[in-house]
Structures are given as C-alpha cells and as structure tokens.
Amino acid sequence: METQDFRFSSQISHLALDIGGTLIKLVYFSSNGDHCEESRDGTSIVVRNNGGSVLQGKLCFAKFETRKIDDCLEFIRFNILHHSGDQHQNGTACDKLTVKATGGGAFKFADLFKEKLGIVFDKEDEMHCLVGGANFLLKTVPREAFTYLDGQKEFVEIDHNDLYPYLLVNIGSGVSMIKVDGDGEYERISGTSLGGGTFLGLGKLLTKCKSFDELLELSHHGNNRVIDMLVGDIYGGTDYSKIGLSSTAIASSFGKAISDGKELEDYQPEDVARSLLRMISNNIGQIAYLNALRFDLKRIFFGGFFIRGLEYTMDTISVAVHFWSRGEAKAMFLTHEGFLGALGAFASYNKTQSHDTNDLKPHHHHHHTVQQREETFNCSGEISVLTSFDSIVPDQLVFQIGNKMVYHSSFVEEEGITKACGCPLLPLKSHIKGPAPVSEQDRTDIVDEAITFFRANVFFTNFDIKSPADKLLIYLTFYINVALKRLEGCRTLAVGTKAIINLGLEDIPVPGEAEFPFPGLFPLPQSNEEADLFRNYLKQVREETSGRLLSVAYRANGTPNKWWLAFAKRKFMNVVVL
Numbered sequence: 001m002e003t004q005d006f007r008f009s010s011q012i013s014h015l016a017l018d019i020g021g022t023l024i025k026l027v028y029f030s031s032n033g034d035h036c037e038e039s040r041d042g043t044s045i046v047v048r049n050n051g052g053s054v055l056q057g058k059l060c061f062a063k064f065e066t067r068k069i070d071d072c073l074e075f076i077r078f079n080i081l082h083h084s085g086d087q088h089q090n091g092t093a094c095d096k097l098t099v100k101a102t103g104g105g106a107f108k109f110a111d112l113f114k115e116k117l118g119i120v121f122d123k124e125d126e127m128h129c130l131v132g133g134a135n136f137l138l139k140t141v142p143r144e145a146f147t148y149l150d151g152q153k154e155f156v157e158i159d160h161n162d163l164y165p166y167l168l169v170n171i172g173s174g175v176s177m178i179k180v181d182g183d184g185e186y187e188r189i190s191g192t193s194l195g196g197g198t199f200l201g202l203g204k205l206l207t208k209c210k211s212f213d214e215l216l217e218l219s220h221h222g223n224n225r226v227i228d229m230l231v232g233d234i235y236g237g238t239d240y241s242k243i244g245l246s247s248t249a250i251a252s253s254f255g256k257a258i259s260d261g262k263e264l265e266d267y268q269p270e271d272v273a274r275s276l277l278r279m280i281s282n283n284i285g286q287i288a289y290l291n292a293l294r295f296d297l298k299r300i301f302f303g304g305f306f307i308r309g310l311e312y313t314m315d316t317i318s319v320a321v322h323f324w325s326r327g328e329a330k331a332m333f334l335t336h337e338g339f340l341g342a343l344g345a346f347a348s349y350n351k352t353q354s355h356d357t358n359d360l361k362p363h364h365h366h367h368h369t370v371q372q373r374e375e376t377f378n379c380s381g382e383i384s385v386l387t388s389f390d391s392i393v394p395d396q397l398v399f400q401i402g403n404k405m406v407y408h409s410s411f412v413e414e415e416g417i418t419k420a421c422g423c424p425l426l427p428l429k430s431h432i433k434g435p436a437p438v439s440e441q442d443r444t445d446i447v448d449e450a451i452t453f454f455r456a457n458v459f460f461t462n463f464d465i466k467s468p469a470d471k472l473l474i475y476l477t478f479y480i481n482v483a484l485k486r487l488e489g490c491r492t493l494a495v496g497t498k499a500i501i502n503l504g505l506e507d508i509p510v511p512g513e514a515e516f517p518f519p520g521l522f523p524l525p526q527s528n529e530e531a532d533l534f535r536n537y538l539k540q541v542r543e544e545t546s547g548r549l550l551s552v553a554y555r556a557n558g559t560p561n562k563w564w565l566a567f568a569k570r571k572f573m574n575v576v577v578l
C-alpha cells in the first residue's frame with residue numbers, strides 16, 4: 001500500500017461534483033479526526049454525532065476546467081476523495097464511494113469516473129441541485145447574498161420566512177433562469193444560450209487570449225465606448241430623453257465597428273473584451289428582469305462562475321435590472337456563486353443517508369470570528385464553524401480550522417526505545433544504514449506519518465507536542481518542506497533525484513548547533529556520542545523520507561505531481577526554507 005493511501009480516507013466525506021460544460025466543481029467535507037477534545041471556542045469546527053463523539057472539519061471547494069478532466073481525476077485520486085470516510089477509520093479498506101454528481105458531465109463522464117476511480121455517480125438533477133445549493137446557502141450562510149450598486153457591496157439579511165418566490169439566474173456556459181417557490185419547489189422558466197461560454201468563446205476568438213482570467217484582465221483595462229455605439233454617437237452627443245436614454249447609454253453593442261471602417265486588428269483587445277463583457281452581462285440582466293416581470297418576482301439572485309465576483313459584471317447586471325425595472329427589482333449575488341450545483345449535490349446526501357454523521361443540516365453559530373468567508377455546516381445536531389481559509393493551490397480554497405498542529409504521531413509508547421536528545425529513535429522500514437531499528441514492512445512508521453500528515457501539518461504555525469515522537473514529526477515535516485523546495489524546479493524524476501542526493505550530502509546540524517532549525521525543541525546532547533548518534537539517526541531518517549517523497553512527488557512516468565510540489569512554497573512554523 002502506498003503511504004498516502006490512508007492519508008485522508010478516514011477524514012473525507014461527502015464528495016460531490018458538478019460537471020458543467022466548462023468547469024468541474026468539487027465540494028467535500030473533511031474532518032480532522034473524530035474524537036477531538038477541543039472545546040467549541042470559535043477557533044475550530046466541532047461536530048457532534050448523536051453518540052456524543054466530536055468531529056472537527058472543514059469544507060473544501062475546488063474547480064477544474066472540464067477539458068482538463070484528467071487533473072480533476074488526479075486530484076480526487078491524490079486526495080483519496082473517492083474513499084468513504086465513515087466506514088474506514090483504520091485506513092485499511094479501499095471500498096469506493098457512490099458519489100453525488102450533477103451537471104451534464106454526470107452523464108457524459110460517468111463511465112470515465114467509474115473506469116479511472118471506481119466511482120459510481122449517484123446522479124442528481126442539475127436544476128434541482130442549483131436550487132438546493134442556493135436555498136442551502138441563503139438559509140445557512142450569513143453574509144452570503146449581497147447587492148452591488150454604484151461600487152457598493154451590501155450584504156442582504158435573508159428573512160427565512162420571506163425568501164420565496166425568487167428568480168435564480170445561473171450563468172454558466174449557458175444561462176438557466178429558475179423560479180424558486182420553496183425547498184424543492186421550482187420551475188425553469190427561461191434560459192439563454194448567450195452566457196459565460198459565449199463570453200469566453202467569442203473572447204478567445206476576438207482577442208486571442210487563452211484563458212478566462214486573461215480575458216477578464218484585458219476587459220479590466222478596456223473602454224467599451226471605443227466599439228459600442230452609444231446613443232450620443234447617433235444623436236450628436238445629446239440624450240434621447242423622451243424615451244429615457246442618456247447619451248452614454250449603449251445604443252448598439254459593437255455597433256461602431258461598422259462605421260469606423262476598421263479591422264479587428266485596429267482595435268485594442270482590451271476594448272473588445274470590455275464591450276463583450278458588457279454586452280453579455282447587460283443582456284442577461286435584461287432577460288432576467290423580463291422573466292422576473294412575467295412572474296412578478298422582486299428578487300433575482302445571480303450565480304454561476306461567469307460572475308467571479310467581478311465588479312464590472314455585477315455592476316452591469318445590477319444597472320440593467322435596476323434600469324428596466326425602474327428600481328422595482330433587485331439583483332443580488334452570492335458569495336459561493338460558482339458552487340450552487342455542487343453544494344446542492346452535496347446537500348442532497350442529507351436526503352438519502354440516514355446514519356448520524358452524514359446528516360448535514362444547516363445551523364447557525366454566532367460567536368466566531370471569521371477572516372473572509374464563513375460557513376456553518378452541521379453533521380447531525382451540532383455546529384461546525386469555518387474560521388479562516390488558506391489557498392493551497394490555485395483554484396482551490398481550503399477552509400482551515402484553528403492554528404494548531406492537528407495530526408500527532410501514533411508512536412506514544414516509549415518502552416524499549418533508545419533516545420538521543422530526547423528524541424525516540426523510532427524504527428524505520430528502511431534498508432538504509434543507520435542506528436534505527438528495522439520496523440516490520442507492513443507497519444506504518446514515522447516517515448509514513450510525516451508524509452501522510454505533511455500537507456495538513458505544514459499549515460500550522462504552532463503546535464502542541466503530545467509525545468516525544470511528535471518532535472520527530474515536526475522535524476520531518478520541516479525536512480519534507482526543505483526537500484520539496486529543492487524539488488520545486490525539477491521537472492523530471494531524474495533531475496529531482498539528483499537534487500535530493502545533493503541535499504543528502506549536506507551537513508546535518510543537531511540541537512545546540514546554530515543551523516538546527518528548531519532551537520529548544522530537543523534537549524542538547526550530553527556527549528559527543530549522543531550528538532553523533534542523533535546526527536546519524538537524522539541522516540538515516542532524512543534519506544528514507546527523501547526516497548519516499550520522490551515516489552509521491554513524481555508520477556510513475558517521471559513527471560512532477562503538482563499537488564505535492566505546490567507545497568514547496570509553504571512556510572512551516574514560520575521557518576523560511578531556502
């Protein structure tokens with residue numbers, strides 16, 4: 001069994017996927033160990049099941065481009081998201097999950113996921129999930145909905161008794177408009193094919209830019225008046241006030257291109273991107289308003305990844321809704337705009353599973369401090385609070401709890417184990433020469449633990465040492481950080497191996513020497529023999545760690561595994577690794 005195979009398998013549950021035309025969205029709940037002693041003091045997520053045991057957890061979001069579906073498969077495989085948490089506490093089982101999936105890709109890619117990951121999709125209807133996700137957020141997460149007008153973002157208090165009916169406009173590749181009358185009560189009343197896919201598709205053709213972010217960045221610096229024909233252009237600079245159009249209103253999107261006698265190359269791509277964004281956003285705002293009007297809906301919530309919290313987009317949509325409704329209807333946006341479908345699929349576990357910890361219900365929690373986003377999620381009766389988040393890799397937000405090292409070594413039994421500098425010289429599954437006793441090959445050793453827990457522990461800037469073995473875990477976490485830093489630029493396993501061999505040739509400081517990274521962590525050696533014994537042990541354990549690290553940081557074909565190498569940039573315990 002590979003070391004990482006048991007890493008998060010006992011902590012991840014409720015993976016849900018929304019596989020759309022452009023993006024794949026992932027949501028999963030990750031608990032940090034099931035019998036957490038920490039009190040609910042606002043710095044940790046605490047979830048109790050009916051038996052009274054406690055789960056700490058975080059809610060993780062990730063997204064991938066659908067055309068790069070292999071990245072998504074690899075991410076799921078690497079993080080072992082496809083293994084059920086609740087049944088496999090010991091990490092020995094390898095049963096696969098039935099995973100909630102929605103979006104067109106739940107159909108299109110079902111066979112691929114089954115073949116590559118053994119995942120069987122439990123398909124949920126896309127519209128149902130969008131509504132489920134929106135209701136879940138609006139009722140559960142404080143400061144989820146907000147208005148955006150005149151550059152001002154204002155959070156909207158949601159009155160649970162006065163939420164329905166509302167119009168949900170999901171701007172993905174295409175746009176769906178859904179009238180929502182209650183939980184599970186909805187009707188898709190309209191849609192438009194001029195959506196996020198149109199913006200990105202036309203944008204790529206017209207500006208030659210490669211990505212959505214690039215296109216957004218371009219649009220940020222552009223001026224739509226260069227290409228859009230304004231009312232003033234037609235009316236000689238004056239308003240057409242009789243019908244309520246100011247001179248600066250757009251009379252015809254891209255309309256100037258016909259009269260200017262210019263070619264595409266004569267325009268700045270920035271201006272093209274700006275006009276395009278304006279055109280799509282305006283059009284959606286207008287169609288949304290017309291549909292709200294059809295059913296007398298006053299509130300319109302906009303979601304989907306097209307919005308991306310972009311001020312210009314939100315402003316355009318808001319102005320369109322405000323303008324056409326003469327201030328009657330309100331455009332509102334959602335903080336988790338892009339994850340409605342995935343959250344709806346995630347929340348749908350609630351309906352189909354009955355055992356305790358899978359019972360996800362919204363619940364409010366009031367006394368926590370929150371850095372940026374906050375969520376409360378409940379697994380059966382108690383409260384979970386996310387207090388801060390950190391970004392591991394681009395496109396992935398991981399909500400992090402508290403600031404204490406949470407994974408501890410299981411090697412608490414010290415009997416019969418030699419120590420040097422207060423550090424137990426724990427057995428290793430190693431053939432490398434050194435003072436470590438040889439461990440049985442099928443048992444977890446401290447190197448397995450260090451690698452397994454690394455990506456969680458590297459986030460923490462302080463720790464509480466529960467046993468002397470934890471000190472070794474801290475040292476190895478630091479060492480893995482050092483080794484990853486050396487691997488950072490190494491594009492092949494061969495080059496990486498060389499870098500690691502060179503690292504192995506460097507002097508190894510021991511406590512009492514200036515270069516030792518954690519002064520005070522270990523007692524100083526009492527003799528030269530003790531210093532040498534510890535140095536030799538550290539050399540052996542470092543070498544062993546290096547070998548196993550190479551096998552996780554590079555794939556079988558010798559190319560780097562970016563999910564691992566992304567961690568080279570982390571600072572562990574505020575120690576800067578060079």
Ligand SMILES: Nc1ncnc2c1ncn2[C@@H]1O[C@H](COP(=O)(O)OP(=O)(O)OP(=O)(O)O)[C@@H](O)[C@H]1O
Binds near residue numbers: 304307
């Ligand atoms: N990083 C990104 N890469 C590609 N498109 C992005 C990105 N970020 C935002 N977008 C925009 O979001 C749109 C996709 O939004 P979303 O993920 O909500 O829809 P989808 O589920 O893929 O589509 P559909 O529901 O129509 O199948 C894209 O068309 C694009 O306009």
Ligand SMILES: CC(C)(CO)[C@@H](O)C(=O)NCCC(=O)O
Binds near residue numbers: 020104176191
């Ligand atoms: C086809 C879906 C529902 C797929 O998510 C979406 O892309 C969409 O709503 N498109 C608009 C289709 C229309 O109503 O014209």
